Amino acid sequence: MLKSIKRTALLAILPLMTALVIFTGTQRANAEPYVQGPTFCEECHKEETKIWATTKHFETYRTVHKSNYAKKIAKAVGGKKNMKRNKNCSVCHYSKEQKKPTGKSKIKYGPSCEDCHGASSEWETVHADYGGKNVKRKDETPAHKAKRxxxxxxAGLIWARMxxxxxxxxxKCHGLARTEISGKAFGKMLKAGHPINQSFEIVMFSQGKMRHWLEPRSPAQLAKLFVAGQAAKLVSATEMVGKSKNKKYxxxxxxxxxxxxxxxxxxxGAAALISSPSDAAARAMMKAIGDQDISGLVGGRIPCAGPDQENLRKC
Ligand code: HEC
Ligand code: HEC
Ligand code: HEC
Ligand code: HEC
Known part of the structure; x- marks a missing residue:
C-alpha cells in the first residue's frame, strides 16, 4: 500500500500513521515477511498438507540429523554438531515457524510450504479473500480477483502457475546455491562427504509423492515446467560457479x-538465455513460450525415472 502513495502525501499523513501504529500496536507495514509454518496453512489447505506430510521434506525433520554422517559434516563445517542448530545446514534442511510479527521464529519442520510458495505473513490474509467474509469464490468480481x-x-505469494x-x-537448495552460505563452508561440507549430485530435475522430482495438486498436469504443462526448471538451473549454476574453490563444487x-x-x-526465446544466462533472460523466455505447447520438442528430454515418480509418466 505504501508504495502507491506519493511521497508528499505520505509526509502529510505520516504523523497520523505513526499515531495509528502506536494506537493499534501494529507495525505490519514495515515488517519483513516471515514464515508462519504449515499448521497455519493446514486450516484451509488440508489435502495439500496431508500430502506434504508423506514426503521426504516432512520426514527428514525427524531423521537426518541423527546419523553420524550428518554430525560429521556439521562438525567439519564448524558450529553446532546438531545440524538443526547449525546455520550452515538449517537454511536448506529446515523451515521455521513464527506466530506473531514480534514473535520469535523457531525451527520446526523440514522444507515446507513457504520454502516454495514464499513467506506468507504479508499475503496470507489477502490471497484467500474473495471480497469480504461472506463472499464466495463464484461471486468474486473480476476486478476484485485481478487486484487480489x-x-x-x-506481497510475495508464488502461485502454482509461477x-x-x-x-x-x-x-537454492537442490543446486547447493544459497548465497548466505560461504564458499568456504560449501568446500568443507563437500570434503566431509555432503552430496552434490545432478539428479534433480523438477518434473521428475515433483510429480510423484510430492504432487499436491488434484488435477494432473498435461504434457504441455509438464513441458513448460521442465523448461522452467532448466532455466532456473542454468541461472543458478552460472551465478554460483565461482562461489567456491572446491573442485567438486x-x-x-x-x-x-x-x-x-x-x-x-x-x-x-531460449537463445538469449543460453548465450547470456540471467534471471531477466529466463523470465523473457518463459514469456515467449506463453501458452505454446512445446511438449513435442522437449517431451523426450524429460527424464523417466527418479526418486519420487510413482505416478509420473510411462516412458
Ligand atoms: C483462510 C484460508 C487459507 C489459509 C489460512 C491459507 N490459504 Fe492458501 N488459499 C486459500 C484459498 C481459498 C485459495 C484459492 C485462491 C483463489 O481462488 O485464487 C488459496 C490459494 C493458495 C495458493 C495458490 C494456488 C494456485 O492456484 O496457484 C497457494 C500457493 C497457497 N494458497 C498457499 C498457502 C500457504 C503456503 C498457506 C500457509 C502459509 C496458505 N495458503 C494459507 C485459502 C487459504
Ligand atoms: C544449499 C543447501 C544445503 C545446505 C547448506 C546443506 N545441505 Fe545437506 N542436503 C541438501 C540437499 C538438497 C540434499 C539432498 C541431496 C541429494 O540427494 O541430491 C542434502 C543432503 C544431505 C544429507 C544426506 C541425507 C540423506 O538422506 O542421505 C546429509 C546428511 C546432509 N545433507 C547434511 C547436511 C549438513 C550437516 C549441513 C550443514 C553443514 C548441510 N547438509 C547443509 C542441501 C543442503
Ligand atoms: C529449503 C530447501 C529445499 C527446497 C526449496 C526444496 N527442497 Fe527438496 N529437498 C531438500 C532437502 C534438504 C532434501 C533431502 C532431505 C533428506 O534426504 O533427508 C530434499 C529432498 C527432496 C526429494 C526427495 C528425494 C529423494 O531422494 O527421495 C524430492 C523429491 C524433492 N526434494 C523435491 C523438491 C522439489 C520438486 C522442489 C521445488 C519444487 C524442492 N524439492 C525444493 C531441500 C529443499
Ligand atoms: C517443494 C516445494 C513445494 C512445497 C514444499 C509445497 N508446494 Fe505447493 N506447489 C508446488 C508446486 C511445484 C506446485 C505446482 C506447480 C505447477 O502447477 O506445475 C504447487 C501447487 C500448489 C497449489 C495449487 C494446487 C492446484 O490444485 O493447482 C497449492 C494450493 C499449494 N501448492 C499449496 C501448498 C501448501 C499449503 C503447502 C504446504 C503444506 C505446499 N504447497 C508445499 C511446490 C511446493
Whole structure:
C-alpha cells in the first residue's frame, strides 16, 4: 500500500500513521515477511498438507540429523554438531515457524510450504479473500480477483502457475546455491562427504509423492515446467560457479550449466538465455513460450525415472 502513495502525501499523513501504529500496536507495514509454518496453512489447505506430510521434506525433520554422517559434516563445517542448530545446514534442511510479527521464529519442520510458495505473513490474509467474509469464490468480481492476485503476488505469494519462481526456490537448495552460505563452508561440507549430485530435475522430482495438486498436469504443462526448471538451473549454476574453490563444487556447477543449455536447445526465446544466462533472460523466455505447447520438442528430454515418480509418466 505504501508504495502507491506519493511521497508528499505520505509526509502529510505520516504523523497520523505513526499515531495509528502506536494506537493499534501494529507495525505490519514495515515488517519483513516471515514464515508462519504449515499448521497455519493446514486450516484451509488440508489435502495439500496431508500430502506434504508423506514426503521426504516432512520426514527428514525427524531423521537426518541423527546419523553420524550428518554430525560429521556439521562438525567439519564448524558450529553446532546438531545440524538443526547449525546455520550452515538449517537454511536448506529446515523451515521455521513464527506466530506473531514480534514473535520469535523457531525451527520446526523440514522444507515446507513457504520454502516454495514464499513467506506468507504479508499475503496470507489477502490471497484467500474473495471480497469480504461472506463472499464466495463464484461471486468474486473480476476486478476484485485481478487486484487480489496482483496484491498477493506483490506481497510475495508464488502461485502454482509461477513455475519459474518455484523452480528458482528448488535450485537454492537442490543446486547447493544459497548465497548466505560461504564458499568456504560449501568446500568443507563437500570434503566431509555432503552430496552434490545432478539428479534433480523438477518434473521428475515433483510429480510423484510430492504432487499436491488434484488435477494432473498435461504434457504441455509438464513441458513448460521442465523448461522452467532448466532455466532456473542454468541461472543458478552460472551465478554460483565461482562461489567456491572446491573442485567438486565447481565441476558440478559447470556440469549443470552444460546440461541445462543442452535441455533448452531450440526452445522459443531460449537463445538469449543460453548465450547470456540471467534471471531477466529466463523470465523473457518463459514469456515467449506463453501458452505454446512445446511438449513435442522437449517431451523426450524429460527424464523417466527418479526418486519420487510413482505416478509420473510411462516412458
Ligand atoms: C483462510 C484460508 C487459507 C489459509 C489460512 C491459507 N490459504 Fe492458501 N488459499 C486459500 C484459498 C481459498 C485459495 C484459492 C485462491 C483463489 O481462488 O485464487 C488459496 C490459494 C493458495 C495458493 C495458490 C494456488 C494456485 O492456484 O496457484 C497457494 C500457493 C497457497 N494458497 C498457499 C498457502 C500457504 C503456503 C498457506 C500457509 C502459509 C496458505 N495458503 C494459507 C485459502 C487459504
Ligand atoms: C544449499 C543447501 C544445503 C545446505 C547448506 C546443506 N545441505 Fe545437506 N542436503 C541438501 C540437499 C538438497 C540434499 C539432498 C541431496 C541429494 O540427494 O541430491 C542434502 C543432503 C544431505 C544429507 C544426506 C541425507 C540423506 O538422506 O542421505 C546429509 C546428511 C546432509 N545433507 C547434511 C547436511 C549438513 C550437516 C549441513 C550443514 C553443514 C548441510 N547438509 C547443509 C542441501 C543442503
Ligand atoms: C517443494 C516445494 C513445494 C512445497 C514444499 C509445497 N508446494 Fe505447493 N506447489 C508446488 C508446486 C511445484 C506446485 C505446482 C506447480 C505447477 O502447477 O506445475 C504447487 C501447487 C500448489 C497449489 C495449487 C494446487 C492446484 O490444485 O493447482 C497449492 C494450493 C499449494 N501448492 C499449496 C501448498 C501448501 C499449503 C503447502 C504446504 C503444506 C505446499 N504447497 C508445499 C511446490 C511446493
Ligand atoms: C529449503 C530447501 C529445499 C527446497 C526449496 C526444496 N527442497 Fe527438496 N529437498 C531438500 C532437502 C534438504 C532434501 C533431502 C532431505 C533428506 O534426504 O533427508 C530434499 C529432498 C527432496 C526429494 C526427495 C528425494 C529423494 O531422494 O527421495 C524430492 C523429491 C524433492 N526434494 C523435491 C523438491 C522439489 C520438486 C522442489 C521445488 C519444487 C524442492 N524439492 C525444493 C531441500 C529443499
Amino acid at each position: 492476485v496482483a496484491d498477493s503476488t506483490t 513455475t519459474y519462481d518455484i523452480a528458482v526456490n528448488c535450485m 565447481k565441476a558440478a556447477q559447470i556440469q549443470r550449466v552444460a546440461n541445462a543449455k543442452a535441455a533448452l536447445q531450440g526452445v522459443p
